[in-house]
Amino acid sequence: MSIQTFCIAHKPIEVPLSSGCTVIWLGPGEAPRGGAQRCIRAGEIAPELETWHPFLGGSAGTFAIETILREGGAAWGAGDRVSILQYRKFVAPKALGAKSTNYPGMYLVAADALRDVEVDALQNSLPAPYLLSQPVLLGNLYAQYGSNHRVPDLLRYTAIAVELGIMTWQMSAEFFATSLFVPGGVEMGVYPVPVFLDAVEKMRRVSYEFLRSHRPVSQEPGQLRALAFCNERLGSYFLMRALTSGAGKVEPTFGFLHTVSEGEVYAPG
Numbered sequence: 001m002s003i004q005t006f007c008i009a010h011k012p013i014e015v016p017l018s019s020g021c022t023v024i025w026l027g028p029g030e031a032p033r034g035g036a037q038r039c040i041r042a043g044e045i046a047p048e049l050e051t052w053h054p055f056l057g058g059s060a061g062t063f064a065i066e067t068i069l070r071e072g073g074a075a076w077g078a079g080d081r082v083s084i085l086q087y088r089k090f091v092a093p094k095a096l097g098a099k100s101t102n103y104p105g106m107y108l109v110a111a112d113a114l115r116d117v118e119v120d121a122l123q124n125s126l127p128a129p130y131l132l133s134q135p136v137l138l139g140n141l142y143a144q145y146g147s148n149h150r151v152p153d154l155l156r157y158t159a160i161a162v163e164l165g166i167m168t169w170q171m172s173a174e175f176f177a178t179s180l181f182v183p184g185g186v187e188m189g190v191y192p193v194p195v196f197l198d199a200v201e202k203m204r205r206v207s208y209e210f211l212r213s214h215r216p217v218s219q220e221p222g223q224l225r226a227l228a229f230c231n232e233r234l235g236s237y238f239l240m241r242a243l244t245s246g247a248g249k250v251e252p253t254f255g256f257l258h259t260v261s262e263g264e265v266y267a268p269g
Contacts, residue, residue, distance in 0.1 A: 002080050003190065004069070005120040007037070008061030009087035010053075011269070014111055014260040017085070018118045022068075024061040026053050040064070052211050057228030058086055059207065062187045066200040069193060076193050083123050083131075083190045088260040088269070090119045091133050091189040093126055095256040103266040104136045105183055107258045114260065123190050130252030131190035132239070133183045141233060142176040150217045153226035154233075160209050161234070166202045175237050183257050185235025199238040203231045222268070 007017055010027035017023075023039040026049075030041075043050035045064040053060045062084065069076060076082075096117075097109030123131055138144040145154050158175065161167040167175065186199040207227045216226035243252060259266060 002076070003083050003120075003124050004076055004080065004193070005083040005085065005123070006061075006065045006068075007085040007087065007120075008058050008065075011087050014088040015085055015090050015119050016114050016117055018121050021085070021120050024064050026050075026058070026061055040068070048208075052207075054224055055211060055216060055227050056207060056231075057225035058187060059203065059228050059231045061086075062200055062231075063204045063207075066197060066204065069197060079129075080193050081129060081190050082193050082196045083120055084184075084188055085119060086188065089184075089188060090123075090258050091131055091184065091255045092119060092122055092258055093131060093253060093255045096258060098264045100259075100266040101264045105134045105257055106266050107256050108261045108264060108266060109258050110262055111260050126190070126253055128251070128253040129190075129192045130243075131255050132252050133189060133257035134254050135180050135182050138179055138181045140176075141178040141181065141237075144181075145229070145233065149226065149229050150223055152217045154230055156214055157206060157210055157227070157230040157234075161202070161206045164205055164209060166206060175234070178233075178237055178240075180240065181233065182236040182239055183232075185232040185237075186239050187232065187235055188257065189255070191239075195239070195242050199235050199242070202238065203234055206234070207231060 005021040006024055007013060007021050008024045017037055019037060021037045023037050025039055025041045042060050042064040045067050049060040049064055095107050097107045097113060100106035100108050145151060158172050162169055162172050186196055210227060216224055
């Protein structure tokens with residue numbers, strides 16, 4: 001049972017990586033080629049990922065990984081897993097650094113403390129098919145989204161999911177009322193490849209259909225990546241369904257979500 005590790009980056013990478021990791025580059029200019037890792041620009045996989053990156057955020061990298069896995073750009077077999085890191089975020093089986101004072105479940109770890117750590121190798125040492133961040137209680141997904149983002153985007157996104165047959169109306173009601181949330185959804189951690197591909201294909205279809213006809217309602221920098229926020233929640237929802245279905249009886253390992261940062265206050269970036 002092997003693992004395919006990918007790191008999504010649009011800025012210099014702060015998470016220590018082993019040479020077997022593939023970097024998906026979303027940043028401006030040419031993809032960095034100087035490291036030991038294979039580096040692929042998302043626009044080389046699908047040009048629309050570069051165009052729509054401002055609205056998709058890290059999901060543009062996730063969709064590139066889906067294409068690579070589906071089209072043979074990375075070999076995998078039955079029982080294999082996929083690991084997703086970001087340039088300064090990762091899930092580890094143990095807590096490192098200090099607990100964030102403003103982001104539930106997040107730990108902040110200084111770069112110096114990771115100097116001798118290979119995060120993807122640490123993940124690879126686990127035999128469990130899943131390594132997920134600790135779930136957090138939202139109370140109610142719809143209310144939590146509305147208090148932090150622009151709710152018309154979530155409504156439009158969910159309506160498209162129902163129109164495409166990706167969700168039933170009953171599932172949409174359950175989705176809005178969800179109280180348990182896995183930060184990062186199916187885009188941060190370790191997952192069986194088929195579970196990852198199934199969830200991401202649904203997220204991609206909804207996101208693409210949204211962007212064909214709409215744009216996020218706010219152009220504020222913190223709200224422009226509305227589809228990334230919606231995808232994180234839908235990915236978490238489908239992940240929880242997979243874990244509680246007949247195919248998901250294997251207990252996941254719940255680890256800890258980390259950001260490479262100084263101090264105890266999480267700052268998006």
